[in-house]
Amino acid sequence: MQSKGINKASVIRFLREYTIYVALAVVILFFAITLRGKGFFTPGNALNIIRQTSALAIMGVGLTFVICTGGIDLSIGSIVGLSSLLTALAMRQGANVFLAFLVGIATGALVGAVNGFLYSKLKMPSFISTLAMSGIIYGIALLPTESSPVPIANDLFNEIFGSGDIGPIPILMIWMITAVILGHIMLRHMKYGRQVLAVGGNEISAKYSGINTAKIKFQVMLVCGTMAGLAGCLYAGRMHTGRCTFGEGAETQVIAGVVLGGTIMNGGKGSIIGTLVGSILIGMISNGLVIMGLNVAQQEIVQGIIIILAIAFGSAQEREA
Numbered sequence: 001m002q003s004k005g006i007n008k009a010s011v012i013r014f015l016r017e018y019t020i021y022v023a024l025a026v027v028i029l030f031f032a033i034t035l036r037g038k039g040f041f042t043p044g045n046a047l048n049i050i051r052q053t054s055a056l057a058i059m060g061v062g063l064t065f066v067i068c069t070g071g072i073d074l075s076i077g078s079i080v081g082l083s084s085l086l087t088a089l090a091m092r093q094g095a096n097v098f099l100a101f102l103v104g105i106a107t108g109a110l111v112g113a114v115n116g117f118l119y120s121k122l123k124m125p126s127f128i129s130t131l132a133m134s135g136i137i138y139g140i141a142l143l144p145t146e147s148s149p150v151p152i153a154n155d156l157f158n159e160i161f162g163s164g165d166i167g168p169i170p171i172l173m174i175w176m177i178t179a180v181i182l183g184h185i186m187l188r189h190m191k192y193g194r195q196v197l198a199v200g201g202n203e204i205s206a207k208y209s210g211i212n213t214a215k216i217k218f219q220v221m222l223v224c225g226t227m228a229g230l231a232g233c234l235y236a237g238r239m240h241t242g243r244c245t246f247g248e249g250a251e252t253q254v255i256a257g258v259v260l261g262g263t264i265m266n267g268g269k270g271s272i273i274g275t276l277v278g279s280i281l282i283g284m285i286s287n288g289l290v291i292m293g294l295n296v297a298q299q300e301i302v303q304g305i306i307i308i309l310a311i312a313f314g315s316a317q318e319r320e321a
Contacts, residue, residue, distance in 0.1 A: 053283030054172035061183040062227030070267030071126035078137035080247025083232025088150035088242025104233035112225015116218035141244035162237025200267020
């Protein structure tokens with residue numbers, strides 16, 4: 001009987017730690033069978049998946065910190081659109097590459113700071129406050145151009161932040177790996193990361209242990225907004241244009257990647273590496289569905305089902321914990 005208990009515990013532990021990798025293997029096997037000879041397993045398509053996934057993974061890094069505290073940020077898609085648009089407008093007004101990049105980053109950081117104030121100081125539920133902020137940001141982004149795109153003709157900007165390559169490696173992959181490494185170090189190997197997890201695990205205990213929980217909540221929103229601002233610059237560089245609709249609906253894919261990667265929605269547990277793998281998995285599924293010939297509506301249905309299953313599995317893990 002004891003042996004059976006140990007085996008059950010081992011299985012649960014294995015599922016908690018390696019579910020995302022098992023899911024990745026299953027998806028690869030599924031597409032290997034269904035998309036044989038259709039170009040899915042080619043180096044060119046693999047690089048295409050990376051390009052499509054990079055900005056989502058970077059947003060996921062920021063969102064992982066927020067969810068680890070038990071919060072959520074539903075404004076990241078709108079931040080991406082506004083950041084890309086203001087970056088493009090700055091370029092059109094004669095700003096150099098570095099200044100335009102700072103405009104995009106500062107846009108995300110400013111919105112993140114507002115979200116952090118509402119979350120930490122006013123103690124508003126992050127679901128409500130960031131949902132409202134999403135609408136406000138989108139409305140602001142509509143004002144200058146009324147959803148018209150703003151082209152970016154600066155080749156250097158487009159190379160550095162989107163379409164460039166370093167040898168065979170897309171520049172977007174470099175940005176993604178850099179964000180993941182920094183996020184992983186912050187969450188796993190720094191005092192700050194331990195405090196973030198402590199706030200999500202038990203905020204009252206964290207407060208009594210001397211952690212400034214309000215400060216941590218403000219900071220995670222600031223980090224998340226900044227990462228979304230960076231993603232906006234990368235969207236602009238990749239598409240050679242800024243547009244308020246960039247990032248529209250991206251929240252769904254980002255949340256799916258974070259949750260599939262093992263971050264618990266109620267907070268207290270998260271993995272940046274898991275978020276990276278989860279984001280790649282979502283990107284791979286989206287890419288495979290396109291090759292299979294599914295339309296946008298069908299893709300949205302599949303992705304919605306994936307999110308429901310991921311959250312349901314995460315809840316099951318919490319109950320078993």
